[in-house]
Each structure stands twice: as structure tokens, then as C-alpha cells.
Amino acid sequence: MRILRLLAIHLRLALSGALAYRADFLIHLFESLLEFGTGLGGLALVFSHTQTLGGWSAPEVVALTGVFFIVGGAVRFAVQPAMESLIESVRDGTLDFTLVKPVDSQVLVGLKRFEIWKLVDVLMGLAVLAVALWKLGAAVGLGDALRFAVALAAGGAIVYSFWLMLATLSFWFVRVENILVIFQSLYEAGRWPVNLYPGWLRFLLTFLVPVAFATTVPAEALSGRIGWEKILLSLGVAAGMLVLSRLFWKIGSRHYSGASA
Amino acid sequence: MNGLLGVYLQQWKISLAETFQYRAAMAIWLIGHVLEPLLYLVVWSAVAGANGGRVGGMGRGDFAAYFIALLLVNHVTYTWIMWEMEHRIRHGALSFALLKPLHPVHADIAANLASKLITFPVILLAAGALALLFKPAFHPSSWSVLAFLPSLLLAFLLRFALEWVLALAAFWTTRIGAVNQAYFVTALFFSGQIAPLALLPSPMAFLSKILPFRWTAGFPVDLLLGRLDPHEALHGFLAQGAWILGILLVARVLWRAALRRYSAVGS
Structure with a gap:
């Protein structure tokens, strides 16, 4: 309850901050439209030469694109800004102020900063997903939708934990901004179904940089090509990653030496 | 001339x-x-695979050769x-470059080449690894190589x-991200990065002949592959x-106009 109230306060703060720069909204809308145009244009080009791609039909890959933008937008909206701010505050010592507050520091760090306008990506991703669903029509049952929702939530948790672990490295190495770039560049691979990729790359994208759980698995659930066992696997990985990143955070924050100490 | 060479060598060492x-x-x-090229290589290979091994006259090996060359x-x-130019203008660092008795573009070219001297061997290794993994069909003619x-x-x-001309946009706007992105998207489609230009639908293929992007990427690649x-x-x-x-x-005219607009921090 307290956490929800904190979330509301931080979001309100971020919103009033964003509203001071309203032109940014238009700029971001423009960039976002370009991004979507590129993604969908690429798909149109590929599917002008083929009916299926690695066993996926055009609407299924469009759904994947929607998921790709929803998860990517959510990361850019909440996770990335918070983690970047964490790294900065470790370096300049302002993390002191977070650690002394009577709220769990991991939660507080996660609420630190929001890029409100990046929500545009999430909304556009939802729109693309809606179009894909309409094209897929009756093929999507209630079970599929349920599995999709669970897979998406699990994928989100996995991506969050992964980012938190990367950012936590700053307690030891201080300058880790570049490591964050690894996720951003490899996330691009999530645009396409991971079963297209050769084994080594699929392994990398599933277990080392968990892009597949956040993009391909939810999209697979939606098109009804996976059952509950894979969803359970996804949930298991999510639970494991959440616990692991929590432990990592606990150990890491004990390494923090502060600015004035 | 000798002086310019010395400047390049010095810039090279710094970079x-x-x-x-x-x-x-x-x-x-x-x-x-x-x-990026790896993703499109995989995607187009899959397209070829799903259509009896060939798309637009290109098989898996041809796509591998194309994207590795790319x-x-x-x-x-x-x-x-x-990004460099935007940073320079925003922080006023351009002032120092302007004080030097040489056009700043020379330092930019030298820095670009110097950095690539180090990165190119790594890219060459990566290309070699991709060649082992994807078995490109590479049979060029001697004159085209x-x-x-x-x-x-x-x-x-x-x-x-x-791109140097494009970078001058930073003199007029701070929203350089949007300008760059518009440029990258156009280049992605019309230079041959997303697919060999022969695969574009005809109106776009026509545009790719008029626009400059093809000559920065698709053309040398096609030449190397003997196509x-x-x-x-x-x-x-x-x-x-x-x-x-x-x-x-255009660069000459714009650079003069840009310098007239430039007002450094603290001046």
C-alpha cells in the first residue's frame, strides 16, 4: 500500500516534470512513429517476398513487433531511467539519501526516475498488437490470452532483474554505463522470432541476455504455439531472476561506501 | 601540403x-x-529457405556474402x-577548433580514420567468424574486386x-536526435542495409536510384560481389x-551560414 502511494507520488512528480517540456512529447511522438514505420516497413518488405518466416505468419510477427515495442517502451519508461540514475548516484554519492530513507532501497531506487514520454512507445506497441490480434481474429482463444498475459509479466520481471543486476555492478566497478548498452543492442534481436537464429545466438538471447523471454515467448503464447509448460518455465526463470537480483542488490549495496564516508 | 599531412599524423596519434x-x-x-547485419542475414536466409532456397535470384549463400560484405x-x-558536432556546439568546444588555423573537418576525418584503424581488425575477425558460420557464396570477378x-x-x-552536412543541423536545433533518426531510417531502406536493393518494391527501387544512399553502401557491396x-x-x-x-x-555554403549563427558559451 505504502509502495503504491510512493509510486503515485513519483509518477506525479515525473509527469509534472515532463509537462514542463511539452514540445518533447511531439518530438518523441515523431521519433516513435519513425521507429514504428521502420519496424513495420521492414516486415512489409520481408513478407512481400514470403508467406511465412520461420513458421510465423505475417500477423504473428506483427504481434511480436507489438510486444517488442511494449516491453522496450516499458524499459525506456521506467527501468532504464531508474538504473541510470542509480549508477549516477553511486558515482556521486547521492545514494546516501536513498539508503537512509525508511523504505526498501531497491524499491526506492526503482521509482527514482520515469521518462513519461516513452510511454508513447508502449501505447503504440499496444495499438500494433491490437491490429495484429484483429488480423489473427478467432485464432486467439481465452487460454492463449491468459498465457500471453502471464508470459508478458514474467518477461517483464526477467528484464527488470537483468537490468538491476547490471546496474548493481556499479557498486564494484563504478562506471558501468557501457554495460547497459549491451542489453540495448541485443534487444534489437527481439524484433524477430528467436527460432530463426542459429543455436549459439538463440542460447545467448535466452539465457545470457534474456531477450527471448520478454518478446518471443509472449508472442508465441498469443499465437497458441506453446502450452503451459513453457509458461511455467518462464515463470520459474522470472522467480529465480527476481530472487537472484535481490540477493545481488543486498550484497552490492553493502559494498557501497558513500561519498562522505 | 606537408603541413596538412603533419596535422593528420598528429591527429591520428591523439585519436x-x-x-x-x-x-x-x-x-x-x-x-x-x-x-544488425547479422539479424538481416538470418531473416533473409530464412525467407530464402521458406521459398525453395531462393528469393529475387539470391540463395542463402548469396545473402550471407551480401551482409558480411555490408x-x-x-x-x-x-x-x-x-553526435560529436552537437556535443561540441552545446558545450562550446567548437570555439577551440575554430581558433586553429585549419578547417575542423580535417581533424574529424583524421579522428575517424584513426579510430577505424583499431576497430577494423576486430570487425574483420567478426566477418571471418560469420563467414565460417554462414558459408557465403563469394565468387567475384577480378576487375570488380x-x-x-x-x-x-x-x-x-x-x-x-x-553526415558532416547533416551534423551542421546542430547549429540550428538542439533536437538533433529526431533529425538523425529520420536520416538513419531513410538510409536503412535506401542504402541496402535492410535488404539488397534488388529486393525493394519498384517505387522504392526507383527512389534508391535517385537518392545518394545507395552509393554509400549497396553499390560497393554489389561491386565486390561481382553483381x-x-x-x-x-x-x-x-x-x-x-x-x-x-x-x-552545399557544405561550403552551410558551414559559412552555420558559423554566423554560432555563439559560444561565455562569449
Whole structure:
């Protein structure tokens, strides 16, 4: 309850901050439209030469694109800004102020900063997903939708934990901004179904940089090509990653030496 | 002339030192460079696989050869000048460059080449690894391989000039991200990065012939792979030359206008 109230306060703060720069909204809308145009244009080009791609039909890959933008937008909206701010505050010592507050520091760090306008990506991703669903029509049952929702939530948790672990490295190495770039560049691979990729790359994208759980698995659930066992696997990985990143955070924050100490 | 050479050599040393300073950043950054052509290579191979092994006259091996060659060409020609210029203008660092008795573009070219001297071997290794994994069908003719080198040099000059002019936009707007993105999207489709240009639908294929982007990437790649006849190659060289001249003219005019707009921090 307290956490929800904190979330509301931080979001309100971020919103009033964003509203001071309203032109940014238009700029971001423009960039976002370009991004979507590129993604969908690429798909149109590929599917002008083929009916299926690695066993996926055009609407299924469009759904994947929607998921790709929803998860990517959510990361850019909440996770990335918070983690970047964490790294900065470790370096300049302002993390002191977070650690002394009577709220769990991991939660507080996660609420630190929001890029409100990046929500545009999430909304556009939802729109693309809606179009894909309409094209897929009756093929999507209630079970599929349920599995999709669970897979998406699990994928989100996995991506969050992964980012938190990367950012936590700053307690030891201080300058880790570049490591964050690894996720951003490899996330691009999530645009396409991971079963297209050769084994080594699929392994990398599933277990080392968990892009597949956040993009391909939810999209697979939606098109009804996976059952509950894979969803359970996804949930298991999510639970494991959440616990692991929590432990990592606990150990890491004990390494923090502060600015004035 | 000797003086200019000395400047380049000196700039080269500075850039080498700078690049070595950020080795880890560079390694991480290379991932993105290799990943993009790799993704399209995989996607188009899958398309070929799903359609009896060939699409638009190209099989899996042809796509592998195309995108591996593209990786190399792209690495030679790419620039990061638009971010650099924006940073320079915003922080007023351009003032120092302007005080030097030489046009700042020389330092930019030297820095670009110096950094690539270090990164290119790494990209070459990556290309070698991709070649082992994807078995490209590479059978060029001898004249086209010879013609490839000048076409690559011209492609570098053309792209450098084009992106240097684009970077001047930072004198007029601080929203440089949107400008860059619009440029990248256009280049992605019309230079041959997303697919070999022969696969574009006809209105876009027509546009790709009018726009400059093809001559920065698709043309040298096609030349290297022996997919062009001598007539097409000659046409390509002329187009590259004409675009470079045209853009240099625009650059001259814009640079003067830009300097008049420039007001440094603290002045």
C-alpha cells in the first residue's frame, strides 16, 4: 500500500516534470512513429517476398513487433531511467539519501526516475498488437490470452532483474554505463522470432541476455504455439531472476561506501 | 601540403590514444555493429529457405556474402560526427577548433580514420567468424574486386560529407536526435542495409536510384560481389563523384551560414 502511494507520488512528480517540456512529447511522438514505420516497413518488405518466416505468419510477427515495442517502451519508461540514475548516484554519492530513507532501497531506487514520454512507445506497441490480434481474429482463444498475459509479466520481471543486476555492478566497478548498452543492442534481436537464429545466438538471447523471454515467448503464447509448460518455465526463470537480483542488490549495496564516508 | 599531412599524423596519434583509452566501451559498441547485419542475414536466409532456397535470384549463400560484405563496407564508411558536432556546439568546444588555423573537418576525418584503424581488425575477425558460420557464396570477378577499392573510398567520402552536412543541423536545433533518426531510417531502406536493393518494391527501387544512399553502401557491396556489369559500375562511379561534388558545395555554403549563427558559451 505504502509502495503504491510512493509510486503515485513519483509518477506525479515525473509527469509534472515532463509537462514542463511539452514540445518533447511531439518530438518523441515523431521519433516513435519513425521507429514504428521502420519496424513495420521492414516486415512489409520481408513478407512481400514470403508467406511465412520461420513458421510465423505475417500477423504473428506483427504481434511480436507489438510486444517488442511494449516491453522496450516499458524499459525506456521506467527501468532504464531508474538504473541510470542509480549508477549516477553511486558515482556521486547521492545514494546516501536513498539508503537512509525508511523504505526498501531497491524499491526506492526503482521509482527514482520515469521518462513519461516513452510511454508513447508502449501505447503504440499496444495499438500494433491490437491490429495484429484483429488480423489473427478467432485464432486467439481465452487460454492463449491468459498465457500471453502471464508470459508478458514474467518477461517483464526477467528484464527488470537483468537490468538491476547490471546496474548493481556499479557498486564494484563504478562506471558501468557501457554495460547497459549491451542489453540495448541485443534487444534489437527481439524484433524477430528467436527460432530463426542459429543455436549459439538463440542460447545467448535466452539465457545470457534474456531477450527471448520478454518478446518471443509472449508472442508465441498469443499465437497458441506453446502450452503451459513453457509458461511455467518462464515463470520459474522470472522467480529465480527476481530472487537472484535481490540477493545481488543486498550484497552490492553493502559494498557501497558513500561519498562522505 | 606537408603541413596538412603533419596535422593528420598528429591527429591520428591523439585519436589512437583516445580510442585505446576506451577499449571496453569499444568492444561493447562493436556488438551492435555486428548484430544488425547479422539479424538481416538470418531473416533473409530464412525467407530464402521458406521459398525453395531462393528469393529475387539470391540463395542463402548469396545473402550471407551480401551482409558480411555490408558489415565491412559499413564499418569503413560509418561516422559519428552528428553526435560529436552537437556535443561540441552545446558545450562550446567548437570555439577551440575554430581558433586553429585549419578547417575542423580535417581533424574529424583524421579522428575517424584513426579510430577505424583499431576497430577494423576486430570487425574483420567478426566477418571471418560469420563467414565460417554462414558459408557465403563469394565468387567475384577480378576487375570488380579491383574496382571495389576506389568505390569504397568514394563511398567513405560521400557518406562522410553527407553526415558532416547533416551534423551542421546542430547549429540550428538542439533536437538533433529526431533529425538523425529520420536520416538513419531513410538510409536503412535506401542504402541496402535492410535488404539488397534488388529486393525493394519498384517505387522504392526507383527512389534508391535517385537518392545518394545507395552509393554509400549497396553499390560497393554489389561491386565486390561481382553483381554489376562494367557499365553499371561506371555509372556508379559517376554518381558517387557527382554526389560528392554536390554535397561539398552545399557544405561550403552551410558551414559559412552555420558559423554566423554560432555563439559560444561565455562569449
